[in-house]
Amino acid sequence: MKKTLYILSLLLFANTTFGSVPDIKAPYAILMDYDSGKILYEKNANVAVPPSSMSKLLTVYKVFELIKDGKYTLDSEFIVGDEAWKKAKIMNANSGSTMFLEYNEKVRLEDLIRGIIVNSGNDATIVVAENISGSEANFVKELTELAKKLGLNNTHIKNASGWYEKDHLMSTKDLAILSQRLIKDFPEFYHYFGEKEFLYKKDITGNKYNRNKLLWVMPSADGLKTGHTTKGGHGLASSAKQGDRRLIAIINGLKGNNPSYTRITDSKALLEYGFREFSNLIYYNPGDKVLDIPVWFGKENEVAVGVKDKILITNENGKTPNIEIQANFTTPLPAPITKDTKVGELTLYVDGVKIDDYDLITLQDVEKCNFIVRIFKNIKQIILSIVG
Numbered sequence: 001m002k003k004t005l006y007i008l009s010l011l012l013f014a015n016t017t018f019g020s021v022p023d024i025k026a027p028y029a030i031l032m033d034y035d036s037g038k039i040l041y042e043k044n045a046n047v048a049v050p051p052s053s054m055s056k057l058l059t060v061y062k063v064f065e066l067i068k069d070g071k072y073t074l075d076s077e078f079i080v081g082d083e084a085w086k087k088a089k090i091m092n093a094n095s096g097s098t099m100f101l102e103y104n105e106k107v108r109l110e111d112l113i114r115g116i117i118v119n120s121g122n123d124a125t126i127v128v129a130e131n132i133s134g135s136e137a138n139f140v141k142e143l144t145e146l147a148k149k150l151g152l153n154n155t156h157i158k159n160a161s162g163w164y165e166k167d168h169l170m171s172t173k174d175l176a177i178l179s180q181r182l183i184k185d186f187p188e189f190y191h192y193f194g195e196k197e198f199l200y201k202k203d204i205t206g207n208k209y210n211r212n213k214l215l216w217v218m219p220s221a222d223g224l225k226t227g228h229t230t231k232g233g234h235g236l237a238s239s240a241k242q243g244d245r246r247l248i249a250i251i252n253g254l255k256g257n258n259p260s261y262t263r264i265t266d267s268k269a270l271l272e273y274g275f276r277e278f279s280n281l282i283y284y285n286p287g288d289k290v291l292d293i294p295v296w297f298g299k300e301n302e303v304a305v306g307v308k309d310k311i312l313i314t315n316e317n318g319k320t321p322n323i324e325i326q327a328n329f330t331t332p333l334p335a336p337i338t339k340d341t342k343v344g345e346l347t348l349y350v351d352g353v354k355i356d357d358y359d360l361i362t363l364q365d366v367e368k369c370n371f372i373v374r375i376f377k378n379i380k381q382i383i384l385s386i387v388g
Helices: 052-068 082-093 109-117 122-133 136-149 172-185 187-194 259-277 371-387
Strands: 002-010 028-033 039-043 077-079 106-108 221-229 233-242 245-254 278-284 289-296 302-307 311-316 322-330 342-350 353-362
Touching (some): 028 172, 028 259, 052 245, 077 122, 122 136, 172 245, 187 221, 233 259, 302 342
Antiparallel strands (some): 028 245, 221 233, 278 311, 289 302, 322 342
16 A cells, blocks of 8 residues: 655754845856755856856766776876867967877876866867767767756757857756766765866976866865856856865856956855855754554564665755655565665655655565464454454
8 A cells, every 4th residue: 555654844943144145246156055956046047058168077077987987097098189189279279278288199097187177178178088989079979968867958068178169058057966966976086176286297387277266265165167268258166065064156157357256256155155044954864764664474563764865954044944754655565574675755845845855765674474473464454454
C-alpha cells in the first residue's frame, strides 16, 4: 500500500537585523547558496548572454570528467596542432589570453588545465578540444550534450574558449549551476581555481597572474573564473567559503567606467551580503531517522528509515520559514530487508515551494522470521484486515 506522510514544522533562525540588498551595477547577476542551491539574489539571471571566458568552466568540467573516468591523467601529453596554433595566433593578435604555446609543442594536461583556469588561455582551450575530440567542432558537440546533462537550459555553445560568437550564450543562473557542479563533482581539482599565478614559460611573464582579483581582496574567495569580450562585457564567476558555508556569485555584462574593477566590487558585495543576511540549518543529516515503516514477515515489526543525503535549508535571518516534509513510501515492507535500500522519497517544501526530492533509505537490516512465525503473523494480518 502506498502511503504519504506529512510532517509540518517551524524552524527558528537567528533573529538579526536586516541589512540592505547591495546595489549591483552588473546587468546580469545571481547569488546562490552552494549547499542548498537556494537563490539569494538574482538580476536578469535567466537571460542568455555572451559568457566570454566564463564558459571555459564547461570545458574544464569536461576535462575533469574524462580524468575521473580514467581516460586521461594529469600527466597525459597533448600536442599543439596546426589548427589550434593558427586559431590561437589570431586570438592573441586581437587581445586574447594565452599561455604562449607553440606549434607541435607537447604539453602536460595539468599545465593546460592551469593555463585555462589561471591564464585564461584560449590556446590551451583549443589544444584540449582538438586532442580530446579531434576538432574543436566535435568538442563543441560534446559540450552541448554536457550542458543538457547538467540542466543548463539557457546555454548555447559555439566554441571551447568563450571567444565571442553571436550564438555563444549562457545565463548567469546556468553559470552558477555549472560552478556548483564543478565544486561538488570534482573537489580534488578545485584548488586550481584559487591559484593566483601560473607561469608556464619562465622567460615569458606577460600573462602570469590570475585575472580574478577577488582572490587578493577577499580572503575567503577561492575561485572561479573571469570573462571579458568587447561585446559581452566583463564578468566574474566567483565563490567564497566562510566556516561551513560556501556561496557562489556570478555577475556579467559590465561595460563603461572601469568594469574590471566593478566586477570585483559587485562580486564581493554579493558574497558578503549572502554571508551576512542568510543562514543555513541542517534539517536531517545522512542516517537520521525520519520514521518507522511496518515490516511484513520480519523478525522486527518495523524498520527505521532515514535520508541518504543531507537536507539543508537556507533562510533569510530573522524570518521563520514554513517547513513541510512529504514522505512517500510503500507499507508494509516485506522481509528480508537490507540496510541502505531505497524504499521511498522525501520531498521538502519551504513556504509552499518545492525544494527537492530525497531518497528514503532503510537504516537497518531486518531478517525474515521462520516459517511457523510467518504462519501466525499471516493469520494475525488476515484477522486484522477483516476486523479493520
